[in-house]
Amino acid sequence: xxxxxxxxxxxxxxxxxxxxxxxxxxxxxxxxxxxxxxxxxxxxxxxxxxxxxxxxxxxxxxxxxxxxxxxxxxxxxxxxxxxxxxxxxxxxxxxxxxxxxxxxxxxxxxxxxxxxxxxxxxxxxxxxxxxxxxxxxxxxxxxxxxxxxxxxxxxxxxxxxxxxxxxxxxxxxxxxxxxxxxxxxxxx
Amino acid sequence: xxxxxxxxxxxxxxxxxxxxxxxxxxxxxxxxxxxxxxxxxxxxxxxxxxxxxxxxxxxxxxxxxxxxxxxxxxxxxxxxxxxxxxxxxxxxxxxxxxxxxxxxxxxxxxxxxxxxxxxxxxxxxxxxxxxxxxxxxxxxxxxxxxxxxxxxxxxxxxxxxxxxxxxxxxxx
Numbered sequence: 001x002x003x004x005x006x007x008x009x010x011x012x013x014x015x016x017x018x019x020x021x022x023x024x025x026x027x028x029x030x031x032x033x034x035x036x037x038x039x040x041x042x043x044x045x046x047x048x049x050x051x052x053x054x055x056x057x058x059x060x061x062x063x064x065x066x067x068x069x070x071x072x073x074x075x076x077x078x079x080x081x082x083x084x085x086x087x088x089x090x091x092x093x094x095x096x097x098x099x100x101x102x103x104x105x106x107x108x109x110x111x112x113x114x115x116x117x118x119x120x121x122x123x124x125x126x127x128x129x130x131x132x133x134x135x136x137x138x139x140x141x142x143x144x145x146x147x148x149x150x151x152x153x154x155x156x157x158x159x160x161x162x163x164x165x166x167x168x169x170x171x172x173x174x175x176x177x178x179x180x181x182x183x184x185x186x187x188x
Numbered sequence: 189x190x191x192x193x194x195x196x197x198x199x200x201x202x203x204x205x206x207x208x209x210x211x212x213x214x215x216x217x218x219x220x221x222x223x224x225x226x227x228x229x230x231x232x233x234x235x236x237x238x239x240x241x242x243x244x245x246x247x248x249x250x251x252x253x254x255x256x257x258x259x260x261x262x263x264x265x266x267x268x269x270x271x272x273x274x275x276x277x278x279x280x281x282x283x284x285x286x287x288x289x290x291x292x293x294x295x296x297x298x299x300x301x302x303x304x305x306x307x308x309x310x311x312x313x314x315x316x317x318x319x320x321x322x323x324x325x326x327x328x329x330x331x332x333x334x335x336x337x338x339x340x341x342x343x344x345x346x347x348x349x350x351x352x353x354x355x356x357x358x359x360x
Contacts, residue, residue: 021249041252046275052242056249056257059210059233080238081245088235176281176342183252 001137003030003098003160009140010069010096011037013148019064019186021054023071025105026165027098031069039185044175048077051095055085058093061186068095072119073103073111079122082155086127089153095123096147097157104165123155130154194356195325196222199287200229202331206339208256208285209233212243216262218289218354223260240265244272244344247284256339258285263292263308266346273344274315281342285335290321290348312346319346322353 007030014020014037022031024043031040041057043050054068075082075097085093101114111117120133130150132143140158147154173181199222203211211226212235213219226234237243243259250257259269266273266288277284292305312319318337322330330347338345 019253044276044279046241046271049241049245049248049272049276052245053249053252055235056210056246056251056255057253058249059235059246060250060253060255078239078242081242084235084238084242175279179252179280179282183254186253 001140001158001160002163003027003100004033005137006098006140006158006160007031007034009137009144011035013144014038014067017064019057019061019066021050021057021066021068023050023069023074025071025074025103025167026100026163027069027071029105029165029168030098039182041182042178043074047074051075051078051081051085054093054095055081055088055090058090059088062090062092065092065094068093070095070097071104072097072099072101075119076111076117082123082126082128085153091152093153094147095155096144097155098160099157100160100162102162104163105167108162108164119157120155123157128153128155132156133159135159194221195328195354196225198325198328199331200225200232202328203258203285203335204231205332206256206285206335208258208335210247210250210255210257211235211260212237212246212257213260214238214240214243214262214265216289216291218291218351219260219262221356222287222354226260237261239268241269241272244269244277247344248277248280248282251282251284256284256335258287258335260287261289263288263290263304263348266308267304267311270311270315273317277344278316282344283338283342284344285331285338286344286346287331288346288348289354290350293350295351308348317346318343319348321348321350323350324352328353
């Protein structure tokens with residue numbers, strides 16, 4: 001399954017009330033291609049920080065579901081954050097990992113340990129109670145149903161095909177400007 | 189310092205006056221009392237970190253959602269998190285307060301702490317991040333004022349607290 005298909009399946013489960021924190025690189029490109037549903041905060045460098053940003057948002061907005069769309073290279077930089085998130089276990093936070101074992105936007109370099117690494121095992125070990133791993137479109141559909149229909153913190157690792165995803169040219173707005181617009185959109 | 193008020197009491201009161209009710213922390217010996225009281229306070233959400241840059245992310249996410257937050261850590265954590273502070277928080281103009289134990293100066297007693305005292309201020313200055321050193325509990329009004337400056341300037345502001353500003357003197 002390619003990452004665009006995966007993003008499309010996620011989109012089907014989102015509502016306009018959901019707040020999305022979208023990881024950078026190939027995840028961002030995929031989610032932008034299918035078209036964001038509700039308020040979306042797009043990550044930037046530094047990598048590795050965005051799971052904790054999603055946690056902070058979930059704690060600030062318990063009235064809204066917060067969905068973190070993660071890349072595996074990004075998440076691998078700060079794996080300990082999974083333990084922090086599992087300890088807090090905000091009921092409104094969901095994580096979907098695009099797992100392709102490569103740094104797609106920097107040229108497709110392979111992650112160290114890509115062939116043996118199990119993010120699902122790590123998430124379980126960190127304390128996540130709902131952890132699902134999906135490899136096909138059908139498995140992904142079912143995993144996302146369980147994740148989004150559930151009432152508690154959950155983690156889905158979706159295996160997606162490797163493809164290169166070169167960085168796009170910068171848009172008209174810098175991150176500080178996007179940040180202000182995002183905050184405004186939350187209360188719209 | 190009024191009798192019965194420890195530095196931890198004064199710091200938490202300052203945080204509350206500034207509207208901060210979410211704290212992410214990683215321990216240090218000098219921060220023990222403060223972190224214990226944050227954890228015990230029902231009006232404060234306390235997140236226990238494994239790495240300080242996750243605290244930057246949590247404080248940033250909280251601000252995006254309309255909540256004010258503080259990161260409490262040692263100055264080694266400020267050094268570790270400088271990429272998150274100078275890269276993400278500065279670049280996205282996201283404010284919060286950092287309360288850091290300023291280890292590694294005249295009031296410290298370990299070889300391995302010294303580099304932290306030498307590096308922290310120049311590194312913050314190089315990153316363009318505002319900071320103040322707090323020498324003692326009589327200056328802890330800077331917690332509230334520093335937080336207000338952070339939110340007005342849309343930048344993370346770091347308070348570097350010396351031993352006297354964190355550890356209550358024992359009576360007798």
